[in-house]
Amino acid sequence: MPDIKSALTIAGTDPSGGAGIQADLKTFQERDVYGMSVVTSLVAQNTLGVQAVHHVPVEFLEQQLESIFSDITPAAVKTGMIASEEMMRCIAAVLSKTKAVYVMDPVMYAKSGHALMGEDSRDALKTHLVPLAALITPNIPEAEELTGIHIVDENSMKAAAKIIVREYGAKAVLMKGGHMEGTSAADWLYDGSSFTAYTAERIQTKHTHGTGCTYSAAITAELAKGRSLQEAVRIGKDFVTDAISYSLQLGKGNGPTNHWGYRLQGVPVQEEQHDEVY
Numbered sequence: 001m002p003d004i005k006s007a008l009t010i011a012g013t014d015p016s017g018g019a020g021i022q023a024d025l026k027t028f029q030e031r032d033v034y035g036m037s038v039v040t041s042l043v044a045q046n047t048l049g050v051q052a053v054h055h056v057p058v059e060f061l062e063q064q065l066e067s068i069f070s071d072i073t074p075a076a077v078k079t080g081m082i083a084s085e086e087m088m089r090c091i092a093a094v095l096s097k098t099k100a101v102y103v104m105d106p107v108m109y110a111k112s113g114h115a116l117m118g119e120d121s122r123d124a125l126k127t128h129l130v131p132l133a134a135l136i137t138p139n140i141p142e143a144e145e146l147t148g149i150h151i152v153d154e155n156s157m158k159a160a161a162k163i164i165v166r167e168y169g170a171k172a173v174l175m176k177g178g179h180m181e182g183t184s185a186a187d188w189l190y191d192g193s194s195f196t197a198y199t200a201e202r203i204q205t206k207h208t209h210g211t212g213c214t215y216s217a218a219i220t221a222e223l224a225k226g227r228s229l230q231e232a233v234r235i236g237k238d239f240v241t242d243a244i245s246y247s248l249q250l251g252k253g254n255g256p257t258n259h260w261g262y263r264l265q266g267v268p269v270q271e272e273q274h275d276e277v278y
């Protein structure tokens, strides 16, 4: 039997397939890892935004986790959208008992601006889940919400990273620079002792629905395979950059990243068209 590692995503859904659980499972598959999923919230959304949200009862979240962990121990776990403190406590109780590597994408808003986590749950995220994380992957607005630091440049990114590791207890943090201005998309990894930069050229496209989910899922898959944090982030960065380069003009809004983009390396990227092509 081939030695296939498994990874679990605990997150919300995206029926249009670009973000959330669906993006995570596609990414796990592309990274040759067996993917499993536990749903926190059912989200009616598409490339235009979020239309409705229905949270799973906490008892049912617990049952799904029990179904997985009573049977299979994943090599790595990632969390995405977790709407409430109750859900965070339930997930923390399970994660504190497993040896699986834990990656947290602290999802707070959809790209459209719709809140996916209750504002009153941010402190709970820091208290219950951040200390369990081998890696946390905030974007700039999320890092600002977590630390209270106004992030405008590399120095303020690094200051926020230090707070998340030294004060909140994450083992490492990857500060994503997608929301910064400039010609490069630069992320900083801080592991408590040093910073490493992961940089790619900024791609001019509006089709970036699901970049954060795809990135953290790729890193989780590589950690499941036993790679070091630095290697996993390097591979994840290349994977998400290809997924953005070859992103799809699907739908009427911000199209999804292309989870098999890395297979298209060397294929000329199509000019963006503004008519419906699919």
Ligand SMILES: Nc1ncnc2c1ncn2[C@@H]1O[C@H](COP(=O)(O)OP(=O)(O)OP(=O)(O)O)[C@@H](O)[C@H]1O
Pocket: 019, 110, 111, 138, 139, 140, 176, 177, 178, 179, 185, 186, 187, 200, 201, 202, 203, 204, 205, 208, 209, 210, 211, 212, 213, 215, 237, 240, 241, 244
């Ligand atoms: N236009 C772009 N060109 C190249 N890389 C990008 C671009 N936008 C974002 N990235 C990269 O994509 C990854 C995800 O970063 P981003 O800051 O967009 O995360 P996010 O906001 O959490 O994503 P999401 O909006 O899906 O939640 C990072 O590596 C970032 O540098």
Ligand SMILES: Cc1ncc(COP(=O)(O)O)c(N)n1
Pocket: 011, 012, 013, 014, 019, 020, 021, 043, 045, 080, 081, 107, 109, 110, 111, 112, 116, 208, 209, 210, 211, 212, 213
């Ligand atoms: C369930 C879920 N999780 C995460 C995101 C963030 O992705 P994006 O910011 O690209 O919309 C999302 N839209 N939906």
